[in-house]
Amino acid sequence: MRSLLVHFFDYVNAVVLVYFIVSAAVYTTLMFISLYTVTLHSRIARRLGYGNLGDSPVTPPVTLIIPAYNEEDAIVQTASAMLELNYPEKEVIVVDDGSTDHTAMRMVQHFKLQRVERVYREFIPAQRPLVFYLNPEIPGLLLVSKENGGKSDALNVGINIARSPYFCTVDADSIIEKDALLRLMAPVVHSNVNTVVSGGVVRIANGSTMDKAMVRQIAMPKTWLERCQVVEYIRTFLFGRPGWNSLGATFICSGAFCLLNKEAVIQAGGFSRDTVTEDIDMIAKLHRDLKEKGRKYRMVFTTDPVCWTEAPHDLGTLAKQRRRWQLGLMQTVMRHDKMIFNPRFGATGMLSMPFHAYVEALGCVIEAVGTLLLPFSLFFSSMPLWFFAMVILLAVSYGTVLSMASVLLADATVRRYPRYRDLWILMAYTLFENLGYRQIITFYRAQGVLQYFTGKHKWEVVKHGGFAARAQAAAPEPRPVEAARA
Amino acid sequence: MFPIEFVAAFLGWMIALTLVVAASFQVILLWRRSVRARYFQRKDGAMARLAQPVERFLSGAADLASTMRLLGPLRDEAERDAVAEMAGRAHHPEAIARRSRLLWRTGHVHRWAEAAFGRQADAIVQAAFAQVGTQIPRVFANARMNVLRRRRIFAVPRALALHELGRLAPAHASVFLAHALRDPSVYVRRRAVECMGENAYPESVPYLLEELRRAVEEGNDVSLRTIKSALVRFRIVDMEPFLPFFRHPTQRMRFFVIDTLREICHRAAKGGLLGGSAFSAAMRQVVLEDCARDEFADVRARAAGVIRHFQDAAAMRALHTLLQDENEYVRLHSVRACAHIFYKPLIPELLQRVTDVRWRVREAAVKGLLDLAPQGQEQLYHFFATSRDKYACEQTAEELESRGLIRNLVADLAQGRAVVLHLAVCRKLLDMGFTSMLITELSRIARPELQISFTEALQLAPPEEVMAVLREVAEPHPEGEHAGALQLLYRGPQPELAEARTV
Numbered sequence: 001m002r003s004l005l006v007h008f009f010d011y012v013n014a015v016v017l018v019y020f021i022v023s024a025a026v027y028t029t030l031m032f033i034s035l036y037t038v039t040l041h042s043r044i045a046r047r048l049g050y051g052n053l054g055d056s057p058v059t060p061p062v063t064l065i066i067p068a069y070n071e072e073d074a075i076v077q078t079a080s081a082m083l084e085l086n087y088p089e090k091e092v093i094v095v096d097d098g099s100t101d102h103t104a105m106r107m108v109q110h111f112k113l114q115r116v117e118r119v120y121r122e123f124i125p126a127q128r129p130l131v132f133y134l135n136p137e138i139p140g141l142l143l144v145s146k147e148n149g150g151k152s153d154a155l156n157v158g159i160n161i162a163r164s165p166y167f168c169t170v171d172a173d174s175i176i177e178k179d180a181l182l183r184l185m186a187p188v189v190h191s192n193v194n195t196v197v198s199g200g201v202v203r204i205a206n207g208s209t210m211d212k213a214m215v216r217q218i219a220m221p222k223t224w225l226e227r228c229q230v231v232e233y234i235r236t237f238l239f240g241r242p243g244w245n246s247l248g249a250t251f252i253c254s255g256a257f258c259l260l261n262k263e264a265v266i267q268a269g270g271f272s273r274d275t276v277t278e279d280i281d282m283i284a285k286l287h288r289d290l291k292e293k294g295r296k297y298r299m300v301f302t303t304d305p306v307c308w309t310e311a312p313h314d315l316g317t318l319a320k321q322r323r324r325w326q327l328g329l330m331q332t333v334m335r336h337d338k339m340i341f342n343p344r345f346g347a348t349g350m351l352s353m354p355f356h357a358y359v360e361a362l363g364c365v366i367e368a369v370g371t372l373l374l375p376f377s378l379f380f381s382s383m384p385l386w387f388f389a390m391v392i393l394l395a396v397s398y399g400t401v402l403s404m405a406s407v408l409l410a411d412a413t414v415r416r417y418p419r420y421r422d423l424w425i426l427m428a429y430t431l432f433e434n435l436g437y438r439q440i441i442t443f444y445r446a447q448g449v450l451q452y453f454t455g456k457h458k459w460e461v462v463k464h465g466g467f468a469a470r471a472q473a474a475a476p477e478p479r480p481v482e483a484a485r486a
Numbered sequence: 487m488f489p490i491e492f493v494a495a496f497l498g499w500m501i502a503l504t505l506v507v508a509a510s511f512q513v514i515l516l517w518r519r520s521v522r523a524r525y526f527q528r529k530d531g532a533m534a535r536l537a538q539p540v541e542r543f544l545s546g547a548a549d550l551a552s553t554m555r556l557l558g559p560l561r562d563e564a565e566r567d568a569v570a571e572m573a574g575r576a577h578h579p580e581a582i583a584r585r586s587r588l589l590w591r592t593g594h595v596h597r598w599a600e601a602a603f604g605r606q607a608d609a610i611v612q613a614a615f616a617q618v619g620t621q622i623p624r625v626f627a628n629a630r631m632n633v634l635r636r637r638r639i640f641a642v643p644r645a646l647a648l649h650e651l652g653r654l655a656p657a658h659a660s661v662f663l664a665h666a667l668r669d670p671s672v673y674v675r676r677r678a679v680e681c682m683g684e685n686a687y688p689e690s691v692p693y694l695l696e697e698l699r700r701a702v703e704e705g706n707d708v709s710l711r712t713i714k715s716a717l718v719r720f721r722i723v724d725m726e727p728f729l730p731f732f733r734h735p736t737q738r739m740r741f742f743v744i745d746t747l748r749e750i751c752h753r754a755a756k757g758g759l760l761g762g763s764a765f766s767a768a769m770r771q772v773v774l775e776d777c778a779r780d781e782f783a784d785v786r787a788r789a790a791g792v793i794r795h796f797q798d799a800a801a802m803r804a805l806h807t808l809l810q811d812e813n814e815y816v817r818l819h820s821v822r823a824c825a826h827i828f829y830k831p832l833i834p835e836l837l838q839r840v841t842d843v844r845w846r847v848r849e850a851a852v853k854g855l856l857d858l859a860p861q862g863q864e865q866l867y868h869f870f871a872t873s874r875d876k877y878a879c880e881q882t883a884e885e886l887e888s889r890g891l892i893r894n895l896v897a898d899l900a901q902g903r904a905v906v907l908h909l910a911v912c913r914k915l916l917d918m919g920f921t922s923m924l925i926t927e928l929s930r931i932a933r934p935e936l937q938i939s940f941t942e943a944l945q946l947a948p949p950e951e952v953m954a955v956l957r958e959v960a961e962p963h964p965e966g967e968h969a970g971a972l973q974l975l976y977r978g979p980q981p982e983l984a985e986a987r988t989v
Contacts, residue, residue, distance in 0.1 A: 040642045044673070047646050052680055057749045058715040115922035116887040119880050121845075136890025190676060192701065192709040390497040397504035404511040411515055423519070427512060 002380065009377035016370035023359045024398060030243030031405045037246050038238060038303050039412045045304040050182045053189060054086055060188065061089035062181060062259065063167040065158030067151050069097040071172035076110045078172050081213035083140060087181045091140045093158045094172075095129075098148030104133070107143045111135050118161075124270030126156035151255075152271035152278040159270060162262060169279070171256040175205065175213055175308040183305035184259045193298045196264040196286055199253030200305030201237040201413075204230045208308070215308050220422040225318065227429045228437035229311040234426075235406040238303060238413070245301035249352035251287075253299070255279030257307030264290065264297070275335075277328020284336040287348045303413055319444045326364065326448025333357040334452075364445035371439055396434045403430035528564035533572060536565070540572045543588060544581045554591055570594055574653060586655040590615060595654065601647035602674070603665060614654075614661035632670040641671030648674055652681025660687045667693060672707040679708055683716025688724040691717075695727055695743075702739045714742065718749040722764050725750065732772045737782040744777050745784075748791035755795060762796040770796060778804045783813035790816065794823035802829065809835045814844040821847060825854035833862050837869055841878045848881045856885060863891075864907070871910035883920040886911075896927040900936055912940075 053059050064082045068075050075094065082092045096104040107113060113133035120129055126149070133143040146157055155169060166188070168181060180200060188195040206229075207221030221227055244250055258279060265271075268289040271278040283299065290297045312318040333340070333356055340357055342349040374392075377383045407426050410416060417423055539556035542548040548556075560566045569592060573585040589595050590611075599607035634640060651662040659681065666678035679697060682690040698713045700706040706713075731743040754760045762770070774796070777789035790808050793801045808820035809832070821839050824832045836858075839851035855862035870882045886892055892915070895908050915924050931937050 036639070040638050043642055044645065048649055048677070052684060052715060056715040057718055057753065058711050114926055117883070117920045117922060118887075119845075119884055134888065136888065136893075139888070189711045189715065190709050192705075192707065386494070387497070390494070390501065394497055394501050394504065397501055397508060401504045401508045401511070404508045404515075408511050408515050411518065420519075423515070427515070430508075 005380050009373065009380055009383070012369065012373050013377060013383060016366055019359070019363055019366045019370075020395065023363060026355055026359065027402055031239050031402060033243045033246045034239035034409060035405060038242050038409050041242075041303060042413045045183070050179060050186050053182050053186060054088060054179075056088065056189075058189065059088050059182075059185060060166050061091070061164035062087060062185065063158070063162035063164040063262075064090060064092045064170050064181075065155055065162065065167050066092065066094045066170050066172050067097055067154035067158065068094055068099065068103050068172040069148065069151070069154070070099045070101045070103060072099070072101040072103045072106050074173045075103050076106050077213045078170070078174065079107065079111070079141065081175060082170065083138070084178065084213075085176065085181050086178045087185075089164075090181070091142065091163060093161055094141075094143045095154040095158045096143065096145045097151065097154040098146060104143060104145050108133055111138055111141060111143075113141075113143055121160060123160050123266045124156045126153050126160060126270070129157055129161075150273055152273045152275070155278065156270040156273075159262060159265060165262055166259055167262050167265075168257070168259045169255050170307075171309065173310060174202075174256045175210070175215060176257060177306050177308075178214070180257070180305035180307060181259075183302060184257075187300040187302055188259070191298055191300070193296050194261065194264070195298045195300060196261040196290065197250065197253055197283060197299040198259040199241065199250070199299075199301045200257050200307060201303050202233065202254045202256050202307050202309050203237070204233050204311040205308035206230075206311050206313070218417055218422075219419065220417065220425045221311075223313065224429075224432070225315065225437070226311050226313065227425060228433045229318075231403050231407070231426065231429045231433045232437075232441075233311070234410045235403055238406045238409040239402075241301045242303055244352050245299070247347050247351060249347035250299040250301055251283060251348065251352040251356050252280050253283055253301065254307075255282075256309055257305070260286075267293075275328055275331045276324050277332065280328055280332045281335070284332050284339070284353075287345060288336055288339060291345050291348075303409075315440070318441075319447070322441055322444040323448040323451060326361070326445040327451050329356065329361045330449055330452035333361050362449065364442050365449050367442045368446035371442065396431070399434035399438065400431050403433060525564050528562065529568045529571075532565040532568035536569060537572055540569060540588070544573065544576045544584050546580065546584065550587055550591060553588065557592065560592060566592070566594065566597075570650065579655075582653075583655040586658050589654065590658075595651065595658075598647040598650045599662065602644045602651060602662065606665075610662060610665050614658045636670045638671075638673065641669075641673045644669065644671065645673040645677045648677050649681070652677065652685065656685040656687035659685055660690050663690065664693055667697065676708050676712055679712055679716045683719040686719045686721070686724070688720070691720060691724055691727045695731060698742055699731075699734075699739060702736055702742060710742065714746055714749070717746045718753060720750060722747075722750055722754055722760075725769065726766065729768060729772055732776055737780075737785065740777070740780060741782060741784045741788065744773070744788040744792065747773075748788045751792055751795045760795050762798050762801070765796065770800075774800055774804050778808060783811075783816050786811060787813070787816045787819040790820040790823040794826055794829075797826075797828045802831065805829060806832060806835060809839060814842075814847055817842060817847045818844070818850050821850040821854050825857040827858065830858060830861055833858060833865055836862065837865055840866070840869060840882070841873075841875050845877065845881065848878055849885070852882050852885045856889065856891070864904075867907055867911050871907065871914050879914065879918060883915055883918055886915070887920060887923045890923075892923045893927050896924070896931065896940075899940060900931055900933075909940075 064085075066075070066078060066082065071078075079092060079094055082090075094107060096107070113135050116132050116134055118129075118132045122128075127146050129144045129146045131145040133145070134141065142161065144157060144161060146154070159167060166185070168184065170176060184198045184200050187198055204221070204226065205215055206226045207219045208215050209217035209219065220230060241250070241252065244252075255278060260282070264286055265282065268282070268285045272281045272285070275281045286297075286299070312321055333353070336353070337357070339345045339349045340353045342353075345353065374383075374388065378385065378388050404427070407430055410426075411423070417426060536557055539548065539553050543550065543553040557569065560569060570589065573588055576582050576585045586595075595614075596607065596611055599611045603610050635644075648662065648666050651666075652659050654662075663678045663682050663685075666674050669675050669678070675697075679694065682694055694713060694717050697706060697708060698710070698717070701708065701710045701713055725747060728743050728747060731739055734740050734743070751760060754764070765773075773789055773792050777785055778793060780786050780789070786808060790805060793804050793808075805820055805824055808816055809824070811817050811820065817839060821836060823829075824836055833855065836851050836855050839847055840855070842848050842851065852866065855866040866882060870879060873879055886895075895911060898904055899908050899912070912924055915921070928937055928940060931940075
């Protein structure tokens with residue numbers, strides 16, 4: 001029996017080791033690619049700016065679609081910020097997805113909207129809107145009310161109403177920097193291939209000072225959980241996604257802030273209503289549809305347009321969020337499994353799809369099982385103590401290297417933490433994040449995978465406190481010199 | 487399998503390596519911060535020290551020799567950047583010319599040119615500062631090491647240097663920019679194109695048109711949108727080099743050229759009055775004779791946007807023809823072009839387009855007619871009140887709501903203006919179910935007797951919202967004229983309103 005267990009643990013350890021080597025090799029490659037591309041892009045973005053796009057008639061119009069479900073605390077602030085964005089031609093469509101709170105009423109009262117009748121043309125199947133509201137004096141704003149049908153359905157309604165060739169999905173609880181839309185559009189304007197997706201960075205605003213729907217002073221949050229998430233977000237957005245983008249294999253763009261080509265999305269059938277992460281699914285759908293039709297296209301990810309979001313403050317909320325993300329990732333990779341290792345789909349099919357399927361989606365199960373079984377394998381003497389200690393040390397130090405590299409990247413970009421204190425905290429958490437937080441997240445993700453296989457495919461609602469509720473006292477405006485250097 | 491000692495040693499080395507890498511990242515981060523902090527400290531000091539002589543020179547209060555004496559030798563990068571930044575704040579053309587001379591003398595121009603052009607820098611700087619006001623010299627290419635030069639790591643410093651050179655006085659900058667168009671890297675060429683647009687120096691137009699031609703015919707990694715963004719910043723008088731391209735054999739080229747001209751006209755019209763006199767006779771002729779009759783529909787469509795600004799009988803005839811075009815996009819652009827007071831005689835043709843089979847054309851026609859107020863608006867109201875075309879009426883009703891014109895309609899009714907026509911429009915809106923805004927506006931009228939009389943006049947089969955409004959009117963004062971409010975709702979058709987319904 002003991003021999004059987006020893007063999008079992010040997011096999012498990014071997015699988016964990018292979019997983020570790022493969023993921024480490026890919027992450028190291030992505031790290032070097034990102035260090036190269038992100039720093040160079042930051043130099044260009046910082047010095048050259050995007051001023052000439054802001055007043056060019058050639059810059060395509062954009063529709064900002066804000067799906068809102070029970071967002072009465074944040075919606076007015078978000079819609080106001082969208083109207084204030086620095087962009088030549090834009091319209092803002094807020095889709096109230098059957099909120100049970102006062103989301104629509106807040107909008108109507110604040111913007112003095114009036115109920116109107118509109119001709120609704122359906123390009124993508126979606127629930128019909130019930131009511132339209134607008135204020136003739138704010139021609140760029142439209143509020144649509146419909147029955148609850150989920151975020152995907154709300155986005156599809158927004159697409160049906162949108163008048164621009166591009167639309168940007170924005171979460172109702174997010175804050176977008178004033179120039180972010182322009183920065184997101186820059187790769188589209190500069191590309192001579194049809195750019196169907198342009199994604200930007202999402203950063204955590206917890207701890208930062210907000211004023212009038214803008215982040216005035218960037219600072220680290222107070223709690224360990226939020227700090228770990230800051231490091232994690234920086235790592236994901238500053239070297240994971242730019243790395244894949246450089247390889248021409250973008251697979252994830254956050255729906256909190258993503259620019260999409262309307263025609264391409266309509267051709268792909270719009271956002272799927274049977275997935276919990278419609279943004280990941282949409283990218284895979286677009287890859288699949290455009291490759292199958294033999295179209296030339298491009299997806300880009302840029303590191304200087306920033307969208308600020310609120311991270312979960314407690315483990316319960318974080319668990320819900322991560323389970324949902326993992327479930328969504330599983331749904332996407334399983335639905336589009338024919339792309340995996342299919343050379344027809346280029347770098348996406350040969351590199352990022354297999355990586356996301358086997359390492360990102362299923363890998364967390366191996367990681368979780370490995371983490372659970374390591375002590376047992378030690379107990380059954382399947383693994384010598386020194387080996388166990390060295391493996392753990394290597395895993396932690398390697399994780400720290402990756403996080404440290406992303407902090408280095410964050411400091412090279414436009415939006416860095418200006419205070420040394422925050423920098424020290426950030427550096428400390430590149431280590432602490434690997435001791436506990438990472439393991440917790442792995443278990444939540446593994447739960448998400450289990451949910452997929454047990455057929456529990458429901459959306460777990462993550463309730464944020466809202467920026468307005470948590471806004472700290474408005475800090476003074478940063479001095480012009482600091483602002484220029486930030 | 488590997489011996490255990492080997493595995494142990496390997497793991498040990500890996501751990502050591504990762505720790506060293508993590509530590510070096512940390513050191514780089516802190517070193518970078520401290521270097522930047524020192525740099526900005528020195529730069530701030532230099533700016534405080536050198537601001538006055540630079541500003542005096544830029545404003546013309548001091549000459550170059552004395553300014554150079556006051557500046558002294560610039561010792562390090564922070565001081566050089568401080569001077570460049572302060573000089574870069576000049577916006578007036580004269581100040582920009584002075585800035586160029588200053589930066590040339592301080593050695594900035596040479597430094598940037600060396601970064602951008604390497605060993606060719608001296609020759610190009612000489613050409614730039616000797617060729618002021620003359621033709622831009624022929625550019626020459628350097629094909630050596632192009633594979634490496636194309637790499638982003640080498641191209642970004644060149645693009646940044648070119649960015650600085652592009653901000654010199656346009657006469658000087660255009661020489662550098664023209665040379666940069668032969669750079670192997672897209673980053674550098676894109677920046678050159680953008681700077682050409684920002685400077686809008688007329689002699690750059692042929693270079694941009696050549697880039698456009700390459701983008702259309704041969705493939706150019708500088709995008710069409712980038713080139714077009716640069717071209718639209720020029721003035722109409724700079725567009726003479728466009729003329730041969732209006733008859734270019736490639737239809738896409740013809741399209742991009744006429745579309746660029748349309749954008750330039752649009753931009754010029756925003757800045758003030760733009761009339762036919764702004765265009766040369768040759769330009770007018772080629773647009774009216776060739777572009778408006780081009781076999782490619784997109785060229786005809788964009789030509790309408792240019793013809794709009796000619797504002798003469800020939801333009802009227804051309805637009806009249808284009809409004810009947812078989813292609814929907816031509817009709818769409820022509821309808822938009824007619825939304826100008828000069829083209830009021832084309833209102834009947836615009837009304838025809840309100841019933842177009844394509845909704846975009848219908849929408850543009852409705853908008854155009856409303857822009858041509860009061861005549862166009864009045865004609866549209868007449869049409870709306872009498873038409874049985876469901877789609878045209880929906881489009882009109884939607885636009886009346888979106889523009890908030892229902893408020894004006896109700897206000898006019900309240901003041902007794904154009905009562906018959908406006909009542910007919912309101913009646914039609916109600917018949918079509920476009921009730922929300924109308925009811926809101928009716929409920930806002932301060933005088934209840936007016937609300938009652940409107941309700942009576944409109945002969946509502948009232949939806950619940952109207953009932954609610956009327957109840958609200960009646961309930962506070964159950965006696966007198968208010969008492970009749972609800973009763974009025976259920977009256978039968980009034981013979982005197984037949985006129986309103988048959989406008």
